[in-house]
Amino acid sequence: MKKKFIAILFLTVGALTYLILSYYPRLTIVTGFSAKSVASGIFFANRSQASIEEGDNDFSLLPMAENEVDFEERTVRSSIINFKNRKAVYRDGLGATLLPENPSGSGNMLRPNRKRSKVNLPYPYGDLPQKDTVFGEIDQEKLVSAINNAFDQVEKREKGTRSVLVVYKDQIIGEKYAEGFDESTPILGWSMTKSITATIYGILQKKGRINIYEKTGVAEWQNDARAQITFDNLLQMNSGLEWNEDYADISDVTSMLYEAEEMGKVQLEKPQTGKAGESWNYSSGTSNLLAGYLLRNILQDHQTYLDFWYAELLDRIGMHSALIETDFHGNFVGSSYAWATTRDWAKFGLLYLHQGNWNWEQIFDPEWADYVSTPTNGSNGRYGGHFWLNAGGHFPDVPRDMYSANGFQGQTVAIIPSKDLVIVRMGLVEDPDFDFNHFLSEVINSIK
Template identity: 50%
Template sequence: MKKIKLLLGIALVGIIAAAYFNYPKLNLISGYASKSMASSVFIADREPVDVILNDHEMPLIKLSDCEVSTEDNSATASVYGLMPRKAVFKEGLGAVLTNDEYEKHNFDIIPNRFFVKDTLPFPFGNNGVKDTVLANVDYDKLEVAFENAFKDPEQRTRSLMVVHKNQIIGERYIRGFTEDTKILGWSMTKSLLATLYGILEYQGEMKMDYKPFGNEIRMKNLKSNITIDHLLRMQSGLAWEENYFKISDVTRMLFLDSDMTLAQRNKNVIAAPTEIWNYSSGTTNLLSGILREQFETHQEYLDFPYQELIDKIGMNSMLLETDLMGNYILSSYAWATTRDWAKFGLLYLNKGDWNGERIFSESWVDYVSTPTVNSDGVYGAHFWLNANGKYPDISKDLFSVNGFQGQRIFIIPSKDLVVVRTGLEEQSDEQFNTLLKEIIRSIQ
């Protein structure tokens, strides 16, 4: 009997210890679930049950329970009734996680949109697509690539689009998704942020050697030498932990912070600029905050991405989400249809020229696709690269826009090719290499 009591006591202590150490994680689980649900329902027009059965079917997140309210456009989540979190959708701004400061924030200022009349087909307009067969494309071989991308349920591919010579030569969606379904890009959003800086540079409003901390006297000799270039290349030397499977810098920022531009700004320097390369979503949101500082008003900041990029190239489905302080969360939260994500890739394939109108300089493409020191040739300036041949069967001029769960825009200039893949499961380099190899084989 004593032995049984001892074992029960040990088990009880184990349960208490596990609860103690994991209780803070509940905040992140319910925060993720409520934010995901609110955005998916009110931005992407998806059914709550579909989100639960698919998007939330992942470790820890599947422990959450969600409820949606159409009265205030919100979603609430908890874990076995513990640590409830609420996210509210605001028109034009996306879904925001609420906290004790929620009532203090002003959601009346929203971005103006700059839609133009649709008179042209994809990609330079939204008036349908060209019904054209390209002579140099073997559509039977291309069909094999599509079949392989969707046949394995574990790959969880949601959409695949192939654009060659500015024309869609292949497009497919999983059941429940169409060309009108908005899909979260996750970290593909980071490349949008970089593009906004490219636009400012082209307009003569920003230089990459600008030092955003230069006027902060207390940071002299610490942060004062950090430039925009260092931040875009993730080599600022500022401390940051990018770990989504525990309470870390990135999870605290995304699911606890009211102002996400401060998380990286407030970090200590651990190395001189260029000395180390450290991927950081906090750096991207810091850059979003610095971007806001370039405008006299909040309205100008909110309008800029739509006026100078998003609506200018007809990515009209796209929506950028903000934090509680009205800062764009450009590390993670941009939604758009697969076709509009493809337009972004085509803008880079066409070196910043959009149907005769220049959005950013041609040299900007060379800048973002030049390998960053200490990144082992895999990273440029908020774009990913194949410079080290991680996709061995694909030309090294490939550069890409990458996001969590295998969101990708592959840009291959030598093949005049853009490939967009979205899904719910990360793919290995080998899997992506095979997909791209099969697609390229269909083009002569």
């Protein structure tokens, strides 16, 4: 009996040791994700802690994290059985930021200046209700069915859709929200933020501040082949720089998002393992290099840098609900952390549908819309300039001219110029588990 007990104890200790060695290094990512997610959801999106933990933090090891919220200090501390404590703090105008374990300095506390002026025009160009418009070519029954089919039935969670908005010829023709969400709820776009980052470069191109086909001039790259990398290579994810975009383990992307103080410098330090222009590799590090390092250098003054994104794009087109969160040093996390309401995400899509023209004002040149929707070499027609494409027919029942801003868990702003359509879907389940080909084609086919 004693030998049996010793054997069981030995096996138990061995199993626990294996689990600790296997999972312990990941716990800092888990608690970091949890703290950041809860802080953003509570202090910006005005959601309850329970809804965030049950809806956003319910996958992988995240349910193991315990979150302690301090409403006075606007912080969230997360840990797993008192291991790997991580703390996120919410700062007005900058969003929720994970505090480094051993920070170098106190971080940058400058805030962007916002102009949220009211415009007496109907949606999408102003704050008034849209005018009633009847489109005879729309089969309302089919459209309602297509939208309803995107949502789960009661007490099921297979499709995970939180919102759907369909805009046709600048008119909202369909809109629906899951319980707990409505037209005023900001939703994290995850990698849709990349498309915002690209748009900032399109605006700079129009202003003559940069030429995307020129070399970046990064000082740290001047003594090797990286000196030849252009802004175009980075925007097309075709720089040849090493990067591992694996969210299931400790990787370049998870270490960057949940451990790095300055996210824009992580890709900066990577070697070139491919040839620029020939080595497409999806990289959130590249987006943050563009957003948090190169753009910061182009605009030079930090306050100017913070203001530019809002004054020249987001507030300029009435995306007043939008927030792009920053890293510890106040640099925008241009890969992942943009928030906006579903209606404001649709405005972003409409800006591209109209090739940069917003209510008779040209935000970026029409050629920029063509640039971002042109396939990147090596992507098989799936990727352009920080936008996803259907040029290669990935969605066989959707027009080939569709391109989209996409994010983790199926966040999508689909732009379909040939149909004069923008379709927004926000949720928790992505392709192929959520059938985007079927959903998009159903909406499209409701319009004759």
